[in-house]
Amino acid sequence: MTDASSSPVPPVTIHRTAYRPPEWRVPEVALDFALGLEETRVTAALSVVRDADAPAPLVLRGDALTAEAVRVDGEAWNGWRMDGPDLVVDLGDRTAAVVEVDTRIDPAANSQLMGLYASNSMLCTQCEAEGFRRITFHPDRPDVLSRYRVRMEGDKAAFPILLSNGNCVATGEGEGGTHWALWEDPWPKPSYLFALVAGDLVVNRDHFTTLSGRRVELGIWVRAGDQDRTHHAMASLKHSMAWDEQVYGREYDLDLFNIVAVSDFNMGAMENKGLNVFNTRYILADPDTATDADYDGVEGVVAHEYFHNWSGNRVTCRDWFQLSLKEGFTVYRDQSFSAAMGSAAVKRIEDVRVLRAAQFPEDAGPLAHPIRPDSYQEISNFYTATVYNKGAEIIRMMATMVGPERFRRGTDLYFDRHDGEAATCEDFVRAIEDGAGIDLTQFRLWYSQAGTPRIAARLEGDAASGEWVLHLAQTIPPTPGQPDKAPMLIPLRIKAFDRDGAAQDTAEQLVLLDHADATVPLGRFAGRPMLSINRGFSAPVIVDCARAPGELAWLAAHDDDPFARYEALQQLMLDTLVAAVSGEAAERGAVVDAVRETLAGAAADPAFVAEAVLLPSEAFIGDQMVTVDPDAIRRERLALQAAIGEALESEWRAILADPAPPATDLSPAAKGRRRLRGVALAYLGATARDDAPALAFAIFSDADGMTERQAALATLAHGDSDERAHALDIFYQRYRDNPLVLDKWFQVQAWSLRPDTVDAVRDLARHPDFTLANPNRVRALYGAFTANQAAFHRPDGAGYRLLADLVIALDPKNPQTAARLIPPLGRWKRFDEARAALMKAELGRILAQPGLSRDATEQASKSLVG
Structure with missing residues (x-):
C-alpha cells in the first residue's frame, strides 16, 4: 500500500443536505487476515442486500488500495472497475450477493496511523472516521451496520496475541510456526468500530459482575514491563461500568471487554466494540511517572470510551455530520462521572477552562462551525472542541432545564428507540422532548448556529420601592457563512445577594432567555445587590456585566456557588490585567486581598483554592482584547504574578512548609494539597527571591512522585x-527510556517563559529523541509551543515559520496530526498588522506545497480566508 498523500485527491466538499440512505446494506462481513508487518493479505466477504428501488452498482470505498481479485457468490467476477480510489461492482439484477475482494497492504509503510498499521512490531488498527477503507473495500459509512466474523493468522512468535471485536470462538495452530484465532461480534456495528490487534503483549486481567449478575472478563493488554502501570486504568474501568449502571441503567452487553495500549496513536483512544485501543498516555500510570492530572486523564478517558458502548456503539451516527451525537453526549457523561469520583466543583472549573482555551477561540475564528456542521472536506478536521466540548455543554443545558429525573427518562427513551440504529442529533433532541415533556424547538438552534453568544447584563433599581431588576440582552457574533443569527434559548442560573445582610437573599432561579432581551425581577434590596449569574456555567456564553472590584471580591468570598466564587476572582484578575495591558492604571491591591482571603480556606478545600488563585492564561487575557498584544500581556501577567508572590510570600512558604502527601495517596484531598503546593511554588518562583530556584530544586530532588517533580521542574524551566x-539534565537521564515521561521533558521546555524559547524549540526538534513518527512527541513539543503565546507570536515571525516548517514536513507522513496544528496560524485577524501578515504568509507557504493533503488544505485555506 502506498501512502495516500503520494496521490492526493482534490478536495471535495461534502454537504449534510446531500445525505441519501445507502443503496446496499451489508448485514454480514467475514474478514480473513494473513498477517505480516510488511505485507498483510486481506480477503473480505461482504454479504450485500440491495436497498434501492432501481438497480444500482455496488460502490465500495477504498484509499490507496488495489483489488487483486473479485468474486461474486464464489465465482470469479469481471464486472468490476476502479473509479478513482473506489471499487465499483456491477451486480446486474441481483438483490443479494456475497462479494469477496482480495487486497494486499503494507502496515509498516502506513505512517498515517489510519487503517491497519505497525507500531513497535505490533499490528493495530484505527478506523474512525474513514480508516477501514485503507484495509479493504467497503461502503465505509456509519449507517451501514454489520455483524463481523474475523479470522486472523500470523507468525506465532511475532504475534502471539490475536485480538478483535466481540468474542474469541476458536483458535488453532497453522503451518510453518503460525497460529490463528477466530472472533465473532454478535452486535451489528459500523466499519469505523472494527478493530484488530496482533503482537507480543501481556495482560492485566480482572472481572466485573453486572447488576443482572453476569460476569464480564476484563483485560488490559500492554507491552511486557508495563503491566504494573495499568492498575489505575483497570480500577477506572470497573468504576465506569458501575456508574453507568447506576446513573443511566446501562449494562455492558458482551462477556469480554479488552483494552490495548498503543504507543503510536493519533487520538486519545478509540471505542471499538469490545476492543478499545488506547494511546498509552491514557492507560499507563504510576506515582513515579504520572502526575495527578495524568491519573485524572486516565480515569476520564477510560470512562469516555467505555460509555461509548451505548452512546456511540449500540446507538451510532447516521453520518459524520452527527458526530456530536455520540461525542458531545459521551463527553458530558464522562465529565459527570469524573465529577462524581472527585471534586465536582474543581471538575467543573477544569471543564470550563478547557472550553474557554480551545472552543471559544475556535468559535471566534475562521474555523467556526456549529456542533452539527453543514459541510466538510475532510471529516478528521471536525474532531474539534466545538463538536466535543461545546457539544457536551449543549447536553448539559438540556439536563439543567429538565432536571435529573426527566433527563434520565429522555435518555432511556433515546436508547430504547434507537438501539441498534444509526441515529441523528434530532433523534436525541426529540427523545429528550418526549421523555422530559419539554419543547426544544428554539433550543435546536444550538445545533445549527456557530459562535459564542454574548450576554449583556445590567442591574437597575427603583429608589422608591427598593425593587431591583436584571436586564439581559443576547447577541451572537457573525461567523463564516452565518452573518446573522436568531436568538437562542439560553438557560442562566441566577441569584442575587444582599451584601449587607439587611434583606433576604433571593433563591436561585433558572432564567430561560429566549428573546433578544428580557427583564428579570430580582426582589427588594436596600442597595445594589450582588449578582451571581451563569452559576455553575449553566450556558457556554460570555457574560458582560459592569462590576466594581469590591463586588467581585465580595462574590469571590461569599457566593454559595463554588464556580461563581472562582469566576468572580478570575474576573477580578482579568479586569486588572486587561486594564494594565491597555495602559490604564491597574490597582493590584484588590486582587492581592482577594487571593489572601481565598487562601484562608485552603485547609478545607485545597483543590478549589488552587484553581481559584491561578491567574488567567495569556491566551484567555488576549481573548478579551480587540487586538492581542502578546508582549504586553506577558509583561503585565508576570508583574501581577510577582506582586501576588511577594505580597503573600509568607502564605506561600507556609503552604510549602507543610509536607506533601505521599504520591501514592490519590484521594481528592491529597491531590488538592499537591496542586496548591505547585501553585505556591509558581508564585514564589515569579518573585526575585534569591532562594526561589534552590527551593524549587529541593522540591524537585525530594519529590516522591511526578506531580511534585514536574511542578518544580516547570517553575525552574x-x-x-x-x-x-541541572534539573532538566537529571530528569532527562532518569526518564530517557520512558517515552511518555520524556514527552513531559520536551513539553516543559516548550512552555517556558524565557525569551529564547523559540530557539530552544528549534534545537529540541533536532534532538535525537524527537521524532515525527510519534504523535505524542509532536504534540508535546509543538502543541505546547503554540500554546505559549508570547513565544509563538514572537514579532519576527520565527514561531510561525517553525510551525509551518513542521506542518510541511509532517503532512506527507501523518496529515491528520499535521492539520490539527494549523489553527493557531488562522487567528491572524486578532493580532497587529505585522504579525497578521507573517501568519498569512506561512499559511500561504503551506498551501503552496505540492501534494498537500486534504486535511491540511482544508485547515490552511479556511484559516487564510479568515
Missing part, C-alpha cells in the same frame, strides 16, 4: 538558574 539546567 521559566528561569535561567544553574538549578534549571
